Amino acid sequence: MSVGLLALLDDVAGLVKVAAASLDDIAGQAAKAGVKAAGAVIDDAAVTPRYVDGFTADRELPIVGKIAWGSIKNKLIFLLPAALILSFFLPWAITPLLMIGGAYLCYEGAEKVFHALRPHDAEAHEASLEPAALNAVTLEEEKVSGAIKTDFILSAEIMTIALAAIEAPDIWTRAIILAIVGIGITLVVYGGVALIVKADDAGLWLAKNGRTHTGRAIGRGLVKGMPVFMQVLGVVGTAAMIWVGGGILAHGLVSFGITGPEHIVEAAAEWAAHLVPSIGGFAGWAMTALIDGIGGLAFGFLMIPVAGYLIAPAWKAIKGVLPKRA
Template sequence: MPSGLVALLDDVSLIARAAAASMDDVAAGAAKAGSKAAGVVIDDAAVTPSYVTGFTPQRELPIIWKIAKGSFRNKLLILLPAALLLSEFLPWAITPILMMGGLFLCYEGAEKIIEKLGGDKHGKTLDDKITDVAEFERQRVAGAIRTDLILSAEIMAISLSEVAGSSLLVRGVALAAVGIGITVLVYGAVALIVKMDDIGLHLKQRASQTAKSVGDFLLALMPKLMIFLSIVGTAAMLWVGGGIVLHGTHELGLHAPSDMVHTVQHAVEHATGALSGLLGWLTYAIASAFLGLILGAVIVFFLHKLPAMMGRKPAH
């Protein structure tokens, strides 16, 4: 009996050590995956505030919460199971699916630019008279969640590539940890950005002259910041979308576009010394955005212009 108890305790000890090792693997995998996805996190944070502009202050946080809940669903209920299933049974399908998402981002970014340059508008915008506020809010939230799905797919794909050699359990927990952490980070930052003007108004009402000055600064900054974020958000759609397509074509065996961009990137890095990292990344981002704009404009033409030229109703 004692020997049986000792054997049992030894088995329990081995299981505990294995579990501890697995948790270490999860923590390491989540940290590595999260750091690799940092670029897309910035894009996500830049894109989202544009979806809550134009609403009353009372609706801003509830709308952000709706989008955040949609983001949690995207990552944990749709993308996490899909990523694990694809990585187990159809790993070859991940790249084509991501490329389709990248093309969608290119389309959305190009459509926004074309509309800003005087092209036809598709769907309601803030420039239109809104007769049904609830419906307009529903459409904006749905649009934000749809865009989040593509950006989240890129985050999960980058994360998956970093833990691809781990067990199914470690992959699943690491991806879930990255998804939850990034969603909290992004939408916490978005909530802070869109409520900055309310914070400014609150500070202006304080007795302290320093608080009043900070409040004035925040109120003056907000309109410029929202314009800047709108520009960055549109650019982010293009450079992330174009980057996904570049990476995808390389993975599928068409190396020339990616090699050309990387050649230019490396040339800039070699020529710029201390700023090589920043300017090299910027070169790649600009090239990706340019490709995204071209691809997006082609899709806009086929979805909107060509049907109109042929007398058919354009797609929305």
């Protein structure tokens, strides 16, 4: 009996070691995949805060919470199963779907630029796409809905990059790693966004209640600086949508045999890296983002009349024949 018990305990110990090794491998691959997707994570964090702009302080965190919950659902309910299914059964469809998402990012970013340059024309374009908000509740719902739609595209890019970095052969390990990456990135992004949007309130509290002159000065600095920071972050968010979308389109064209844009970007990045070798990595990235941004902005501007005169009327016609919900 004692020999059998020892053998059983030895088997259990062996299983525990295998499980520990598997968990360690999962954690390592999740960290690796998260690092690979870091660029898209930064874009996501830069885009989101602009959706709470214009709301009262008591609605900022609830709005961020709604967007974060929508992001979790995007990643776990829709994108994770879709990524696994596509990777196994329809791998050729991943690139076209990502390009559609990239086109949407270019369009939305270009629309923001168009609004800044030609506000009256931009408002007329937006009015042709959807009805105006009637009150604060519908405005909040529209903002949250728009943020979740944009998050869906960025989350799709994050999950796709993460999937490409995973080396596990079986579907269940891939699913676990993708889930860890999706939840972890969402917590990091929207936790950071919550801190950003509430920094001015923290500054106001410090300015009034700080026990030292330095603390009160920091509070006043936050109160004065956060509006400017939010404006800068809004510009960065718009630029991020454009250059990420342009990059997705340029990379995607290679799959269809159109390599010209990608070669131009690579040659320009290499030239920039050699021009300033002390910061070669950053210079190459900046040049890549610049060219992707120019291409993305041009494509986005082309999409504005297409959306206004073709896509929106077609969508309204489809909605007109669908049964209306109560």
